[in-house]
Amino acid sequence: MGFLQAAPQLPHPWRNDRLLHALLERALPSTHRTALETDLDALGDYALMAWQRAAVTTRRKPVLTQWDAWGRRVDRIELTTAWQEGPHITTRHAVLASGHENHEHARLEEFARVYLYHVASEFYTCPLAMTDGAATALKASGNQALVERALPHFLSRDAATFWLSGQWMTETHGGSDVGHTETVARQDADGQWRLYGRKWFSSAVVGEAALALARPEGAGGGSGALALFYVETMDDAHGAQRKPQLVIDRLKDKLGTQELPTAEIHLDGLPAWPLGELSNGVRQVAPMLNVTRTWNAVCAIASMARAIALARDYAMRREAFGHPLIELPLHAQTLADMQAEFEGAFALAFEVAQLLGRVEHGSAAPHETALLRLLTPLAKLWTGKLSVRLCSEALECFGGAGYIEDTGLPQLLRDAQVYAIWEGTTNVLSLDALRALAGDGLGALRTAVAAWQQGGDPHAAFAIDAALDAAASHLDATPTQRAALEAGARGLAITLARC
Ligand code: MFK
Ligand code: FAD
Known part of the structure; x- marks a missing residue:
């Protein structure tokens, strides 16, 4: 056998992350850092293990089985290993719960965890983001009954009681423009609301709950007439089976995020509870949107960080024209330019995370609420675009190997494309x-x-x-x-x- 190229090695995502260390040293009191760093080190270990595991296992996708052998509708979804590990890792390291602690650094501490966990999670972070958003929207609604019902599950630190929430907004006619929502909410004689309709993208279809936009029967057209409802998906009476009023039509076949089961679903009388008034549902869901958009920004920079870390490592292992790539001035400059763009995006995303923590805790300066409102869409849209560009550039740093599936590299680019689309497109x-x-x-x-x-x-x-x-x-x-x-x-x- 002739020359064999050494594969890129992933440096420990936490121990070798100069930027994250510097940020936390700057922003957090030392008492907070000590406890947090134990979780960050463990999440870094997990990320490293997941990267090494992916190199020696065949890639899997979730599989939907709609009918059992006896003709019964089951809609069972088999998940990938990382997804099965998701509830345990998440709750053990308080990935989500830490964001709802009562201090101004809570969101920074949460998003530091998210940043390290995201790539290894295989987009388990997508439903985590929506669960975080649902918890935030429920708190903002002031609906105490729903808060008491759902938050102990959403913010649980025990996998056995942890619930995921979906965000059911997009329909066939209404993704950006939800004013076209066709799902109808009808009230039974006993006062129970039920949802009837079709949701076109449901990314947490394995979750136990969701927040859904629907039009109360008889309400007018447009988005102002929509209401926001809380639903639960599992039927305890039947051994935690999915409720029969929720039917999974199919899983989508996607360019990227392939481990994430994104489903088309039908609702046929699914019981639902309004969060608040029976109109202005978009206004009520806005706190959820702003939280999931922050997750999107942080996950986008996590993808960039991974792509650059691998490209940098490879530049020390690959030689061309008698030198390691890292010693070729133009290749070194290419990597430096990528790093500079990434560091700007990192600063913006974590600025939003810190602002969110201060605003929610009530310790923000007077202008910071408006600043957060503006920087959230800016961070989401810019990091979404940049992640595609930087992941593409990183693949090119590997030459032909960057185009080959079983290096694990093309997945970075395919996955990055989603950041600009969901949770509000760039436009x-x-x-x-x-x-x-x-x-x-x-x-x-x-x-x-x-x-x-x-x-x-x-x-x-x-x-x-x-x-x-x-x-x-x-x-x-x-x-x-x-x-x-x-x-x-x-x-x-x-x-x-x-x-
Ligand atoms: C791994 C990474 C983690 C990320 C996970 C992501 C999971 C992906 C799941 C999804 O993609 S879920 C679906 C997400 N869908 C969207 O994000 C919808 C995109 N479209 C928009 O954002 C539109 O701008 C919008 C639906 C909000 C437009 O609807 P309307 O009804 O035409 O909006 P309008 O009338 O401008 O706003 C209604 C109210 O909401 C206004 O307040 P008022 O009623 O008090 O005047 C707005 O100011 C307010 N509002 C809208 N967006 C807001 C907001 N308030 C605060 N923050 C916002 N972002
Ligand atoms: P459209 O709204 O039809 O947009 C088409 C184009 O028009 C876009 O380029 C857009 O930028 C542009 N456009 C629209 N309006 C304007 C305007 N006013 N000015 C200028 N340009 C405009 N949704 C959920 O509700 N729950 C989920 O769990 C979920 N999961 C998803 C998972 C994946 C993998 C993906 C890809 C999507 C998911 N979505 C989910 C749906 C996602 O939020 C929508 O696809 C997105 O909001 C865009 O809506 P649309 O697809 O209807 O596109």
């Missing part, structure tokens, strides 16, 4: 950023930028001020200039996010 979030800018967003950003700039690079300060001035002039558009304003929204959002 939808650019328009959301406009909505936030039109409120107190721009003023909040100016206040924040002034603070960030103190002692910083004056050239960078000039660039940011110029972008903010440009944003302000766009926002002065008259109603007749609205089309031009919308057409420029993506450029504006990306400029602000990069700044």
Whole structure:
């Protein structure tokens, strides 16, 4: 046998992560770090184990069996190993529960865990994000009965009692524009609400609960008439089988996120409970959207971190023209440029995580609520786009090997494509950023930028001020200039996010 190329090795995702260490040292009191670091080290071990395991096992997808041998509808889903491990890892290391502790660093501590766990989780983080979002929306609703019913499960630190929640919004006619929702909520004579309709993308179909948008029977059209409902999916009376009023039509065959069982479902009278008023469901689900969008940003940077770590390691093992790749000036510059873009995205995503913690805890500065409202869509949309670009660049760093399935590398690129689509596409979030800018967003950003700039690079300060001035002039558009304003929204959002 001739030359054999050494495969890339993944450095320990926590012990070798200079950025995350620096952030936590800067942001957390030492008493918090000690406890957190035990979990981070364990999650780093798990990530390393999962990468090594993936190299020697055949990739699996979830499998749906709709009927048993005797003709009974069962809709049973077999999950991958990482998914079976998900509830145990998650609860043991408080991945989700830590975000709901009562202190201002709770969200930072949660998202540090998410960042280390995400790639190994095989997108078990998708339903975790939605569960976190559901817990947040339930708290915001003030519906005490539902809070007491669901939160002990959603935030459980014991796998035996842990529940996942879905987020049932998208329908065949309404993904970005949920105003087309056709699912109807009808009330029985005894007052029980039931949902009838079809949800087109359900990514936590193995979960025990969901928040669903539906139109109360007789309510008008459009999105303002939608209500937000809490549902449970399992029927304890039948040995924790799925409720018969929830039918799984099929699992989607997807470009990426293939371990995640995303289903098309029918609801045929599934019992449901409104979170609050029987209208303005979009307003009620907004706290969920903003939390899942933060997860999306953090998971997108986790994918970038993985791709760059592997490319950097490979650059020390692969030689060309008599040198390891890392010693070739242009290859080293390519890696450095990727790292620089990544570090900017890392800073933005974790800024949002910290802001969220402060705002929820009530310790935020006056401008920070509006700042969070603006930076959340900006972080989501920018990290979503950047992850595709950086994962693509990382694959190229491996040459032909980056295109070969059983290196495990192409999956990074396929998975990255989803970050820009779900939870609001780039365009939808650019328009959301406009909505936030039109409120107190721009003023909040100016206040924040002034603070960030103190002692910083004056050239960078000039660039940011110029972008903010440009944003302000766009926002002065008259109603007749609205089309031009919308057409420029993506450029504006990306400029602000990069700044
Ligand atoms: C592994 C990574 C983890 C990530 C997991 C992801 C799992 C993926 C699962 C999904 O994809 S779930 C489906 C997600 N779907 C979306 O994100 C929908 C995208 N579309 C939008 O976001 C639209 O902008 C929206 C549906 C909100 C538009 O609906 P409307 O009814 O036309 O919105 P409208 O009238 O502008 O807003 C209604 C109210 O909500 C307004 O408040 P008021 O009633 O008080 O005026 C808005 O200000 C408010 N609102 C909208 N978005 C908000 C918000 N408030 C706060 N934050 C927001 N983001
Ligand atoms: P459309 O809304 O039809 O968008 C098509 C195009 O039009 C996009 O490029 C969009 O940017 C653009 N567009 C739309 N409106 C505007 C506008 N006003 N201005 C400019 N451009 C616009 N949904 C759930 O509810 N629950 C889930 O669990 C879930 N899981 C998912 C899992 C995966 C793997 C994927 C891929 C999707 C999932 N979704 C889920 C659905 C996802 O949220 C939607 O696909 C997404 O919100 C876009 O909606 P749509 O597919 O209807 O696209």
